[in-house]
Amino acid sequence: MSTGGSGATDALMAPTPRPPGGDEGGPLLDVRDLHVEFRTREGTAKAVNGVDYSVNAGETLAVLGESGSGKSVTAQAIMGILDSPPGFITRGEVVFQGRDLLKLGNEERRKIRGAKMAMIFQDALSSLNPVLSVGEQLGEMFRVHRGMSRKDSRAKAIELMERVRIPAARERVKQYPHQFSGGMRQRVMIAMALALEPELIIADEPTTALDVTVQAQVMDLLAELQREYNMGLILITHDLGVVADVADKIAVMYAGRIVETSPVHDIYRAPAHPYTRGLLDSIPRLDQKGRELYAIKGLPPNLLHIPPGCAFNPRCPRAQAVCRTDEPPLYRVSEDRASACHFWKETLDDDSLPSPDA
Amino acid sequence: MGRYVIRRLLQMIPVFIGSTFLIFFMVYALGDPVAALFGEKAPDPATAAQIRHDLYLDHSLGAQYLHYMKNIFVGDFGTAFNGEPVLTLMGDAFPITIRLTIVAIIFEIIIGILLGVITGMRRGKPVDTGVLLLTLVVISVPTFVTGYVLQYVFGVELKWTSPSVSPSAPFNELILPGLVLALVSLAYVTRLTRTSIAENTRADYVRTAVAKGLPRHRVIIRHLLRNSLIPVVTFIGTDIGALMGGAIVTERIFNIHGVGYQLYQGILRNNAPTVVGFVTILVLVFLLANLLVDLLYAVLDPRIRYA
Ligand SMILES: Nc1ncnc2c1ncn2[C@@H]1O[C@H](COP(=O)(O)OP(=O)(O)OP(=O)(O)O)[C@@H](O)[C@H]1O
Ligand code: SF4
Ligand SMILES: [Mg+2]
Numbered sequence: 106m107s108t109g110g111s112g113a114t115d116a117l118m119a120p121t122p123r124p125p126g127g128d129e130g131g132p133l134l135d136v137r138d139l140h141v142e143f144r145t146r147e148g149t150a151k152a153v154n155g156v157d158y159s160v161n162a163g164e165t166l167a168v169l170g171e172s173g174s175g176k177s178v179t180a181q182a183i184m185g186i187l188d189s190p191p192g193f194i195t196r197g198e199v200v201f202q203g204r205d206l207l208k209l210g211n212e213e214r215r216k217i218r219g220a221k222m223a224m225i226f227q228d229a230l231s232s233l234n235p236v237l238s239v240g241e242q243l244g245e246m247f248r249v250h251r252g253m254s255r256k257d258s259r260a261k262a263i264e265l266m267e268r269v270r271i272p273a274a275r276e277r278v279k280q281y282p283h284q285f286s287g288g289m290r291q292r293v294m295i296a297m298a299l300a301l302e303p304e305l306i307i308a309d310e311p312t313t314a315l316d317v318t319v320q321a322q323v324m325d326l327l328a329e330l331q332r333e334y335n336m337g338l339i340l341i342t343h344d345l346g347v348v349a350d351v352a353d354k355i356a357v358m359y360a361g362r363i364v365e366t367s368p369v370h371d372i373y374r375a376p377a378h379p380y381t382r383g384l385l386d387s388i389p390r391l392d393q394k395g396r397e398l399y400a401i402k403g404l405p406p407n408l409l410h411i412p413p414g415c416a417f418n419p420r421c422p423r424a425q426a427v428c429r430t431d432e433p434p435l436y437r438v439s440e441d442r443a444s445a446c447h448f449w450k451e452t453l454d455d456d457s458l459p460s461p462d463a
Numbered sequence: 464m465g466r467y468v469i470r471r472l473l474q475m476i477p478v479f480i481g482s483t484f485l486i487f488f489m490v491y492a493l494g495d496p497v498a499a500l501f502g503e504k505a506p507d508p509a510t511a512a513q514i515r516h517d518l519y520l521d522h523s524l525g526a527q528y529l530h531y532m533k534n535i536f537v538g539d540f541g542t543a544f545n546g547e548p549v550l551t552l553m554g555d556a557f558p559i560t561i562r563l564t565i566v567a568i569i570f571e572i573i574i575g576i577l578l579g580v581i582t583g584m585r586r587g588k589p590v591d592t593g594v595l596l597l598t599l600v601v602i603s604v605p606t607f608v609t610g611y612v613l614q615y616v617f618g619v620e621l622k623w624t625s626p627s628v629s630p631s632a633p634f635n636e637l638i639l640p641g642l643v644l645a646l647v648s649l650a651y652v653t654r655l656t657r658t659s660i661a662e663n664t665r666a667d668y669v670r671t672a673v674a675k676g677l678p679r680h681r682v683i684i685r686h687l688l689r690n691s692l693i694p695v696v697t698f699i700g701t702d703i704g705a706l707m708g709g710a711i712v713t714e715r716i717f718n719i720h721g722v723g724y725q726l727y728q729g730i731l732r733n734n735a736p737t738v739v740g741f742v743t744i745l746v747l748v749f750l751l752a753n754l755l756v757d758l759l760y761a762v763l764d765p766r767i768r769y770a
Contacts, residue, residue, distance in 0.1 A: 186673050219676030226674075231667040234686055236693075236764055249677055281765040297675070 131203060132159040133337040134183070134222075134305055139197035141175070141182050141361075143408075144190065150408040152178045154361040156197070157435065160337040162304065165328070167348040167369070168341045169384060170358035171405050176341045179358075180307045183339075184224050185214045202304065220250050222305040223298035225327075228314045229290035233282040239266070239293050240278035246300040265296040269326060288319035295327060305337040313343065320344075324351065345388045349373060354441070357381045360406050360416035363435065367442040377444035377453045379423045415447070423448055467769035468758070475750045486742045487528050490735045531739065541736025544728065549740040552725050557744070559632040560721035563713070564706045566634065566641025567648070571699055575649045576692070579656020583691075584683075586661055595657075598650035610643040610716040627718040640717040644710055648702050655698055659691040666690070693763045700756035704749030 141153035153175045160166045168176050181187045183199050185206065199206040201222065206214060226232040234242055243265055244258030253261065259278065266274035269292040282290055291311060298306050311327060312320040328351045331338045342348060348355060348369065355372050357365045357380065365378040376382045383401035403420035406412055412419055418428040427447055435443045438453065446452060515521045519530050534541065540549035582591040601609070617639055618626030628636045663669060664687060672686040711723035718724075722741055729737030761767045 184674055186670055215676050215678065217676070218674060224674045226667065226671060228667060232671045234668040234672070234690070235766060236689055237685075238765075245677070246675060249675075249681065283766050297671075 131200070133162045133164075133202065134339075135159040135198075135200040136179070136183065137198040137200065139179060139182060139199065140195045141178050141187065141192055142195055143192050148409045151411060152192075152361050152408055153182065154411070156358070156361070156363050158356045158363060158366060160305065160339055162337050163332070163335040164354070165331065165338040165340055165352045167352035167355045168339060168358060169343070169345070169348065169355060171401075173405050173408070174358040175361040176358055177309055178361075180224065180309055180339065180341060184222065184307060185218060186224075216250070219246060219303070220301045221303050222307065223301070223303040225291075225294050225298045225306060225308040225311045227310040229287070229294045230282060230314075232294060233290065235282060238279050238281055239285070243278075243293070243297055243300060246297065250301055261300070265300055266293070268299070269293070269296045269330075271296075286319075287315050288323055291315060291319075291323050292326065295323070295330070299330060299334070302334055303336065305339070306331065307339045307341070309341045310343065311340075312347070320347075345384070357384065360411055361408065362416065362445060363443075364417070364445045365443065367438070371439075371442060375453050377438045377442060377449045378446045379421050379448075379452055380417050382452060415445070423452065464758075464761070464769055468754070471754050471757070475754075478750060479746060482746050483532070483739070483743050484528055486746075487531065487735075487739050488524065490738050491524060491527070535740075535743070540740035543725075543737045544732040544734040549736050552737065553740065553744065556720060556722045556725045556741075559719060560707055560710055560714070560723065562632060562634060563637050563641055563644060563710055563719065563721060564703060566637045567645035567706050568699060568703065570642055570645040571649050571652045571702070575652030576656050576695060578653040579695070580660055580688070582653065583657040583660025584664065586657075591657075594653065598653050601646050601650040606643065606647065606712050607716065609646055610713060613639060613643055614716060630720055632719055632721070637719075640713050640719060643716070644706060644713040648699075648706065652695060652699065656691065656695050659694055660687065663687055663691045693760070696763060697756050697760055700752060700759060703752045704745070707748055708745050 136156055136158050139153055139156040140151075143150040143152055156175070156179050158166060158168075168179070170176055178187070178192070181192075182194055183201075183206075187194065194207060197207070201217070206217065209217075233239070240259055240262045243262035244253075244255070247253040247258040247261045248255070263274045263278050266278060271277060271289055271292050277285070282293070285293065291314075295311070298308075308327060312323050315323060324347055327338075330336075340348075340352060352369045354366065354368050356363050357372075357378065359380050365372065365376065365381045367377065372381060373385065376385055380401070387400055401420055406416055406419075412429075414427075414429040414431055415421070415424070415433050418424040421428065423446075425448070431447070433445045433447045435445045436449050438444050438449055444452070512521075519527055522530070531541075538550060540553070543549050543552050578594050582594045585591050614626050617623045624639050625636060628640060668690075669682065669687055672682045677686075707722060709723075710719075710721060711727055713719070714721045714723035715727060722745070725737060726741050728734075729741065757769075761769055
């Protein structure tokens with residue numbers, strides 16, 4: 106007969122050790138050939154056109170790309186929170202821990218959301234419920250997914266708030282989102298995503314809405330927690346400076362496609378896609394202060410009429426006739442790199458292609 | 464919060480004085496109450512003068528008003544046309560109208576909100592279009608028309624309920640009149656709820672609630688409804704005063720001896736104490752209901768702070 110006395114007070118927030126990688130030895134998350142379209146009155150907007158990327162446990166994948174390139178829509182499709190209608194997943198697989206999520210029923214999907222994969226949104230003020238206290242919103246995770254009592258879930262909420270270093274958590278747990286500063290509010294969002302120690306967190310521009318001064322603090326906290334819990338992290342961002350610091354690999358999106366994937370350092374050294382090249386050239390650099398910033402000319406394509414061939418061809422300094430007719434496949438550049446450009450080799454080698462404005 | 468309530472209560476005093484004086488002035492400008500007492504025949508001048516003196520009518524309007532207000536504060540609302548004190552009339556009429564209003568509010572809450580939620584979540588679908596059309600009809604057809612039609616259909620033809628209400632006006636006889644009284648507001652509650660739900664379904668915090676893996680009913684009730692119903696609750700709150708005052712037509716149709724009925728009698732017989740007394744109480748109800756709504760608003764929405 107067991108006495109049941111041992112280990113009853115488990116170390117509450119200590120991360121549970123978990124084996125590296127997914128359950129089947131494959132990556133934690135593997136998105137394959139994902140297609141999403143929005144059927145609107147004006148026509149069908151092809152927002153995601155064959156996205157492939159993967160994340161391992163403990164790994165950070167940064168997703169880059171201009172506004173409207175489909176970064177958020179891809180994330181929503183993975184989470185299963187796509188606005189449908191008008192959004193529809195028309196093709197592809199989202200393999201998470203060895204199972205294709207798109208084949209699961211609604212109830213199974215729901216149980217995964219929040220518990221095994223969680224999302225952090227950009228604007229914490231509008232993303233938190235204005236009329237419920239942060240304690241209620243945090244505690245709700247434990248009440249719904251773990252069936253905890255109101256009292257226990259409140260204690261958990263306080264621990265979580267302490268975990269993300271919100272001062273005076275015990276008092277502030279009763280407060281409402283509007284009573285927190287922007288940085289503290291985003292910490293609440295992080296705490297909520299972290300609540301059930303998910304295997305994967307998707308952070309959609311988690312610091313964009315914040316003051317520059319607190320951006321770094323919030324990003325550091327997120328990176329630290331990710332390391333500690335050995336979670337997979339998909340970080341959607343515009344900030345290439347942040348990417349260099351925290352990401353392991355990068356996926357660059359253009360018009361709903363991944364145009365380049367690469368380990369982070371290789372891509373900074375030598376991009377294999379002209380679009381990536383343009384993005385990197387448009388970062389303000391200390392050593393080139395005063396020089397006019399480079400910007401990729403032209404506008405992203407209208408998703409109702411994506412140009413034939415390579416979607417980037419109207420804006421590409423390297424475009425040839427073949428680019429206007431043949432859509433480039435995702436060429437394998439090296440063991441862990443790929444580029445969707447007919448001229449990836451030339452782009453890679455020719456590191457001194459003059460910027461058009463230079 | 465306490466200071467806010469006190470300030471609001473103090474602000475009510477001038478509003479109360481102003482509105483009662485206005486009513487007082489209008490009613491006394493309406494006609495000669497003494498002449499009305501005698502109906503067709505001309506009164507004997509001496510008797511008329513005596514009555515005028517007894518009723519304090521031989522003073523200036525301002526003095527009459529002060530006299531009236533003074534009496535009100537000791538609970539004397541004057542005498543009604545049938546010789547009973549107006550206070551007794553009120554004691555009979557207000558409970559009936561309050562019951563009628565409660566029935567109407569319950570209809571607004573249950574049917575109005577339910578229809579609003581259903582249409583708000585199925586915008587553009589046949590249910591939505593159908594209900595919207597119905598609310599349009601209800602809003603544009605006058606209450607006395609819908610009232611008589613419903614009375615005829617349910618009271619006379621189907622005999623589900625008695626077409627007129629007995630003097631004691633129990634709840635079960637007030638169901639149909641309550642529905643008639645509620646109809647227009649009910650249509651507005653439906654539309655308001657629908658708009659509010661439609662706005663909030665696209666809100667970021669609803670998306671967060673879904674991303675948290677909450678079951679659908681919890682997302683809808685705890686997150687979506689909790690926010691969407693704030694404007695609806697305040698609308699229903701302010702409607703209490705309007706319903707009580709607006710029961711005149713409904714009470715006439717169903718022969719309910721409530722506030723509206725007594726007011727109507729008072730106007731018909733040119734009995735100033737009845738009219739002024741009842742309207743004064745209605746003004747008070749209206750002011751208090753508004754204060755309660757504002758306080759409720761702060762309870763429902765923590766972002767509102769009164770100081
Ligand atoms: N609910 C929706 N209805 C219709 N179209 C939508 C909807 N959500 C997204 N889209 C379309 O999908 C495209 C991709 O949007 P997405 O939000 O993924 O861009 P993004 O890469 O996240 O951009 P940003 O950097 O601005 O966040 C947009 O051009 C938009 O037109
Ligand atoms: S395929 Fe052609 S147009 Fe597209 S990026 Fe490469 S060079 Fe430019
Ligand atoms: Mg986005």
